[in-house]
Each structure stands twice: as structure tokens, then as C-alpha cells.
Amino acid sequence: MFCESFSDKVIEHFMSPRNAGSMPDADGIGNGGDPSCGDSLTIYIKVKNNIISDISFLVFGCVAAIATSSMTTELVKGKPLEEALKLTDTDITEALGGLPENKLHCSVLGATALKNAIENYRSKTPWLQGENAQ
Amino acid sequence: MNQMVYADNAATTALSRTAFEAMLPYLTTEYGNPSSVYSFGSNAKRAIQNSREKVASAIGALPEEIYFTSGGTESDNWAIKSASKLSQNNGKHIISTAIEHHAVLHTLDSLKEQGYEITSLGVDTYGQISLQEICSTIKNGTSLISIMAANNEVGTILPTVEIGAIARERGILFHTDAVQAVGHIPIDVCTMNIDMLSLAGHKFRGPKGIGALYINKSIKLPAIIHGGGQEHNLRSGTENVAGIVGLGAALDEACTNMKENMRKVSALRDRLISGVMKISRVKLTGDPANRLPGIASFIIEGIEGESMVMMLDQNGIYASSGSACSSGSQKASHVLLSMGLPSQLAHSSLRFSLNEDNSENDVDYILEKLPAIINRLREMSPL
Numbered sequence: 255m256f257c258e259s260f261s262d263k264v265i266e267h268f269m270s271p272r273n274a275g276s277m278p279d280a281d282g283i284g285n286g287g288d289p290s291c292g293d294s295l296t297i298y299i300k301v302k303n304n305i306i307s308d309i310s311f312l313v314f315g316c317v318a319a320i321a322t323s324s325m326t327t328e329l330v331k332g333k334p335l336e337e338a339l340k341l342t343d344t345d346i347t348e349a350l351g352g353l354p355e356n357k358l359h360c361s362v363l364g365a366t367a368l369k370n371a372i373e374n375y376r377s378k379t380p381w382l383q384g385e386n387a388q
Numbered sequence: 389m390n391q392m393v394y395a396d397n398a399a400t401t402a403l404s405r406t407a408f409e410a411m412l413p414y415l416t417t418e419y420g421n422p423s424s425v426y427s428f429g430s431n432a433k434r435a436i437q438n439s440r441e442k443v444a445s446a447i448g449a450l451p452e453e454i455y456f457t458s459g460g461t462e463s464d465n466w467a468i469k470s471a472s473k474l475s476q477n478n479g480k481h482i483i484s485t486a487i488e489h490h491a492v493l494h495t496l497d498s499l500k501e502q503g504y505e506i507t508s509l510g511v512d513t514y515g516q517i518s519l520q521e522i523c524s525t526i527k528n529g530t531s532l533i534s535i536m537a538a539n540n541e542v543g544t545i546l547p548t549v550e551i552g553a554i555a556r557e558r559g560i561l562f563h564t565d566a567v568q569a570v571g572h573i574p575i576d577v578c579t580m581n582i583d584m585l586s587l588a589g590h591k592f593r594g595p596k597g598i599g600a601l602y603i604n605k606s607i608k609l610p611a612i613i614h615g616g617g618q619e620h621n622l623r624s625g626t627e628n629v630a631g632i633v634g635l636g637a638a639l640d641e642a643c644t645n646m647k648e649n650m651r652k653v654s655a656l657r658d659r660l661i662s663g664v665m666k667i668s669r670v671k672l673t674g675d676p677a678n679r680l681p682g683i684a685s686f687i688i689e690g691i692e693g694e695s696m697v698m699m700l701d702q703n704g705i706y707a708s709s710g711s712a713c714s715s716g717s718q719k720a721s722h723v724l725l726s727m728g729l730p731s732q733l734a735h736s737s738l739r740f741s742l743n744e745d746n747s748e749n750d751v752d753y754i755l756e757k758l759p760a761i762i763n764r765l766r767e768m769s770p771l
Contacts, residue, residue: 265702268695268698268699269699269702271768274767274768275767275768276770289732289735289771290730290731290732290735291731292692292719292720292731292735293692294770294771295770296770311768312768312769312770313768313769313770314690314691314692314769314770314771315692315695316692316694316695316698317694317695317698319692319695320695320768
């Protein structure tokens with residue numbers, strides 16, 4: 255059950271996750287997963303001038319889910335929303351130096367929660383979307 | 389420098405020194421085939437017989453009722469598949485429980501596909517079955533009852549004496565998967581009216597890859613492996629001599645020291661349980677009273693089990709979780725779900741399993757490290 259070999263990067267992010275914690279004044283919040291299935295991720299973003307100025311996460315999940323959450327936030331912090339939206343599960347997996355096959359679904363969790371957070375922000379600020387849309 | 393604490397003895401144990409030393413000659417100089425007629429072979433044959441006697445005496449059986457196998461899984465497969473075939477004229481209804489090991493569960497699944505009817509008894513919040521329910525489930529076509537002696541995930545000890553009595557009274561074959569019980573708590577196939585019993589060497593400090601099935605001498609169970617006629621013609625193949633010798637030596641040692649081990653290990657377990665229960669949002673799983681001496685199992689709310697196991701690992705502590713996060717994801721422990729825990733909590737399980745190799749220092753080290761690990765993971769948990 256627990257014999258997957260994780261990359262050093264996965265272990266490193268698991269043991270020292272970046273941007274962990276909630277964000278009471280977030281501009282957008284997005285969820286991924288379902289606690290009853292064993293993993294649940296919430297991503298919080300702060301947006302300034304259409305750029306993710308701050309990001310954090312809370313996660314209930316396995317080693318890969320925690321590492322994925324941490325890596326997702328690291329990859330898009332300081333990036334424009336448009337660019338962040340293009341982040342795929344494969345990008346996250348690659349940045350982590352790979353994931354065991356039966357853990358690949360964890361990287362989907364990161365991309366999904368991020369996308370939902372951005373959509374949540376945009377739905378709350380429809381007046382900004384016209385002028386910023388490219 | 390981290391200490392190393394092995395607290396996963398329900399998964400497997402370290403080989404005992406006694407077993408190791410007993411095995412050594414059969415891995416080196418005594419390599420004769422037990423089936424050979426010359427004296428070199430008969431040394432091995434005697435060693436097997438000697439081990440068979442030790443196993444028999446450990447569970448109150450006769451030596452000729454002990455058959456060596458490759459382990460608990462094979463014993464379970466053999467007992468259930470062959471007994472169901474043997475007794476199918478009496479009917480094709482089998483009674484078992486929802487908390488069996490996969491070796492039993494999946495074997496029963498395979499019989500279901502062959503037209504057997506399987507009743508899987510539910511359990512209460514302690515993982516206990518209801519004897520009344522067994523009685524009311526038994527019907528004309530019931531031909532086999534297979535119920536474990538003690539559960540591996542939560543340590544609950546099931547009422548084997550009573551189940552055996554019910555089965556014997558009604559003339560139904562009774563098999564028990566006693567892999568977690570043998571060598572740890574008293575087991576007697578006579579007073580418990582057990583017809584077949586599975587055991588595995590590596591759960592009581594014997595070697596891996598060796599186990600045994602006890603078959604009551606009145607039962608003519610069909611063979612599991614055909615060939616040269618070893619194991620009274622029921623389980624052919626040249627014997628794993630060193631494994632058999634190691635299993636016998638380890639079980640003999642475990643039974644000789646059982647009283648003392650039970651006292652020592654259950655004291656360690658209780659020390660661990662009371663320490664862990666001081667942490668907030670923690671639940672003990674399994675039966676608080678009828679419990680294996682070594683099993684301390686918990687729900688740690690808000691944290692997924694595997695991440696706890698990994699962080700313990702990073703601190704040199706080896707424990708396990710019933711939760712396995714893998715694709716499909718719906719892999720919470722069937723035992724915890726059967727005990728009525730919601731799926732989310734069932735993903736938050738943590739099991740320490742101790743044995744006589746552990747010390748108070750080990751328990752204190754776990755109790756020193758665990759609260760900080762739980763805090764860290766809870767700080768980043770949305771639950």
C-alpha cells in the first residue's frame with residue numbers, strides 16, 4: 255500500500271510545504287477533491303492587477319496531495335491569471351520530478367482547485383473581466 | 389540522530405534470534421531433501437516433524453493435523469475453497485464477516501462467482517459480530533462458517549469459542565483465520581471447536597513465506613497442490629525446510645513466553661493508547677476490552693492516514709494506516725467502514741502494532757513525536 259518511491263522533490267515539498275495555511279481575506283477560493291474520497295484541497299488567491307500576488311492552500315490528503323498543493327502554489331505565485339489558468343496536471347507532476355502512477359490523480363487536484371479559485375475570483379469581479387480580457 | 393521505532397508488527401515482525409539460529413543449519417549444511425531415504429535427507433524430515441509437533445502443541449492439535457503452506461493467504465484459500473467443495477452436498481451457503489482479511493474476502497468473492505451464496509455479517513462500532521445474528525443466518529444449506537479470530541486493523545478479538553460451539557452443534561464446518569492471534573493469545577482448536585485454522589510464521593517472529601493450516605483429522609479436505617505427495621498428499625512440493633523449522637521455533641518461543649509477553653505488550657499498548665488519547669480529536673478504534681495485546685489503532689481527525697505514516701517515517705517511526713490513497717481513491721478501509729465510520733474518518737486511521745521487541749522508550753518516543761506531527765498536518769488541513 256505504501257511502497258511508492260517518491261522523488262526527492264515530492265518528499266521535500268511534503269516535509270516543508272510552501273504557502274500552507276488559510277487566507278481570511280482571499281479574493282478567490284477554489285476547491286478540488288472530496289474528503290470522503292480521501293483528498294480535499296482548497297486554494298486561496300489574492301489578485302492584484304490581474305496577477306496572483308499571494309496564494310495559499312489547505313489540504314486533507316496523502317503525501318502526493320500535499321506535495322502537489324505546495325508545488326501548484328509555488329508555480330503560479332506572481333503569475334498573471336491567464337498564465338496560471340494554463341497550468342496542467344502534467345506541469346505540476348513534471349515540476350515535482352514525477353509521481354508514482356497511482357498518485358497521478360493527485361496532480362489533477364492542484365490544477366482543479368487553482369482553476370476554481372480563479373473562476374471564483376472572476377465571478378466576484380465581473381466588472382474587471384471585460385477590460386482585462388485579452 | 390533519529391531513533392528507529394518499528395511499530396508495525398501486525399504487518400510483519402523481525403525474525404527472532406531463536407528462529408534464526410534454528411533455521412541456519414537448514415540453509416547451509418543440512419540441505420538434504422526430506423523425501424530422500426538416506427540419512428542425510430531424514431535429518432530434514434525429522435526437523436519438519438519436530439516443527440509440526442511444536443505447531444500442533446501450540447494450538448492444541450495433533451501433529452498429523454498440521455499442514456505447512458506458504459503462508460496465511462494460502463491457508464485461507466485452501467481451507468475455504470476446499471471446504472466449500474467438500475461440503476457442497478450440504479449446501480452452498482457460507483457465513484463470514486465484513487471485516488475479514490482480503491485473503492478471505494477475495495476467496496469468498498471467487499466462490500460467489502461459482503454460484504455460492506455468501507452472507508457477510510456486519511459488525512458493531514467495536515468491530516464485534518453478533519452471535520445471535522450468526523444463529524439466525526444459519527439455514528439448511530449453510531455448509532461453512534469462516535470468521536477470523538482477531539482483526540488485523542483494529543485488534544478486536546472475536547468470540548471464537550462461541551462461534552465454534554454454534555457451528556459444531558449444527559454440524560457446520562468452521563474455519564478461522566487466526567493469523568493475528570496465534571502466538572499472541574491462547575488458541576485451542578479443541579475447546580474452540582475449530583475445524584480449520586490458518587496461521588502465518590512472520591506474524592510471531594518467524595520467517596516470511598511459511599504458514600500452516602490446521603485441519604481437524606475427521607475432515608477429508610481435498611488437496612490444494614498435486615504432485616509428489618508431500619504433506620500427507622494434500623500439499624505437494626519439496627518442503628521449505630528452513631522456513632518450517634523457523635516457524636516452529638518462533639511459535640514455540642512465543643507460546644512459552646505468551647503470558648509474560650501478553651502482560652508486557654498490553655502494558656505498552658495501554659501506555660501508548662492513553663498517551664495518544666490526550667491529543668484532541670482522536671478516537672480509539674476497535675474493542676477497548678477484547679483487544680489484541682499489541683494493537684493501538686486510532687482515528688486522527690482532519691488528517692489523511694498516509695501523510696501521517698510518511699511523516700512518522702521521516703521521524704524514524706514505522707506505523708501503518710488502513711487508508712490507501714490511489715487512483716480511484718475510494719480506498720478507505722473496509723474494516724473501518726463496516727464499523728460505521730464515515731468515509732472521511734476512515735481515511736484518517738493510524739495503527740501502531742507492538743510486540744515483545746518494543747520497549748517503553750519506543751512508546752515514549754512515539755508519544756514525543758506524534759503530537760507535533762498531528763499539529764503540523766492539521767495546520768494545513770481544511771477539516
